[in-house]
Amino acid sequence: MTTTDSSNNKGSILLVDDLPDNLQLLSELLIQLDYTIRSVTSGKMALKTLHVKEPDLILLDIKMPEMDGYQVCAALKADAKLRNIPVIFISALDDKIDKVKAFSCGGVDYITKPFEIEEVVARIENQLTIQRQKNALQQEVKKRQETEEVLYQSRALLASVLNSALDGIAALQAVRNSQTGEIEDFRCLVVNPVIARAFNHSREELIGKLVFKKFIHRINTELFQRFVSIVETGESFEEDFYYVYGDSLWFHFVAVKLGDGFAITVRDITSRKQMELDLQAANHELQILANLDGLTKIANRRCFDDFLAQEWRRLHRSQHALSLLMLDVDYFKLYNDSYGHQEGDDCLIQIAQALQDVVCRPADLAARYGGEEFVVILPETNQAGAMVIAQAIRDKISALAMPHRASRVKDIVTVSIGVACMVPNLDLAPDVLIKQADIALYEAKHQGRNQFVVFQAQ
Helix, strand or coil: CEEECCCCCCCEEEEECCCHHHHHHHHHHHHHCCCEEEEECCHHHHHHHHHHCCCCEEEECCCCCCCCHHHHHHHHHHCCCCCCCCEEEEECCCCHHHHHHHHHCCCCEEEECCCCHHHHHHHHHHHHHHHHHHHHHHHHHHHHHHHHHHHCCCHHHHHHHCCCCCCEEEEEEEEECCCCCCEEEEEEEEECHHHHHHHCCCHHHHCCCCCHHHHHHHHCCCHHHHHHHHHHHCCCEEEEEEEEECCEEEEEEEEEECCCEEEEEEEECHHHHHHHHHHHHHHHHHHHHHHECCCCCCECHHHHHHHHHHHHHHHHHHCCCEEEEEEEECCHHHHHHHHCHHHHHHHHHHHHHHHHHHCCCCCCEEEEEECCEEEEEEECCCHHHHHHHHHHHHHHHHHHCCECCCCCCCCECCEEEEEEEECCCCCCCCHHHHHHHHHHHHHHHHCCCCCEEECCCC
């Protein structure tokens, strides 16, 4: 096991991989970015060191001897002390079943080797941010529960803590119509300084006065009847509400029946609300990242698989056609060999943008399938419509006129396209359509490339 510490680090990470070269490479990259790194070469060593010192996050390889990554993760999640440590799988396995298994056993994310360090760091930071915010929220909830427990005690205990409480606390008595008996307002019996400041009055000016209904209408006109319901039914009531008061914007109150009235405690939760919003933003960013290809910024393979399955079910119900285009950059290996991988990446980015320009209906999806392969899903599109799109894509990419001196077709970048179309049937898997498009793509290459071929059933 190797350990590297930094006095000012972004977080502690445990790396688990049976290949020392992998550990060294990833450790060096992350150390440079001010993370504290520990690394071990087996699952058993990982479980042993976790009981000594818990990291903030674990990067876990899958294929390891004796105990693979899935088993390690399952063991973690079965341990009450360790189960909350987030686990990001990092593996060369790229099949959907491997990823599903990783998430099923408790992983929070999945990174495919070879990886881009920027992607790894982004995913690590998302998980560390979520973990920090969860811990902060748990502390906030714990504090609130402690305050609420005090509230539910006797009225005598409530009176003894009024002046020292940081939360607003008050007790109010119902004022009823003498003829109908209906509650018309609430009279302040006990008010602590926090509540008094919110009313812009002293405690002495509020006690015995009918000011509650007028004040609560400034927040929400419907709330008054909810407080009436507390008195009439005995059911407690708690809610968050928005109210601008100095630097504070959000408050949480808990109200419980007290005689012919109720007691209420109010807490400033502006900081907690901000943390919740930050957590939502982090989750949203992670969701976007999980569905985008890191290089081309269009949908990735995972997004494609999910979208195809969804449309397969939907179009089975409506019995409308579903078309799939699968395209491959002609002689892309020769392009990389001739121009270098950086130019190759730029080429793929331009092709992805061209696909986005052509495939512009909201219902359609263009995605990177892998390497130099792309796919396009065209819901409610028959074969003739799919052929029009295929030709438009071919023309669009040709119009880019990206030089390709090593091509054996033309001196510019071209693509071959396979087209498949069918009405989905739940007796068949969506893979049938993928296989048909792949067969058509192979035929397009066989016939000389720089063209599209439509799958024809034998």
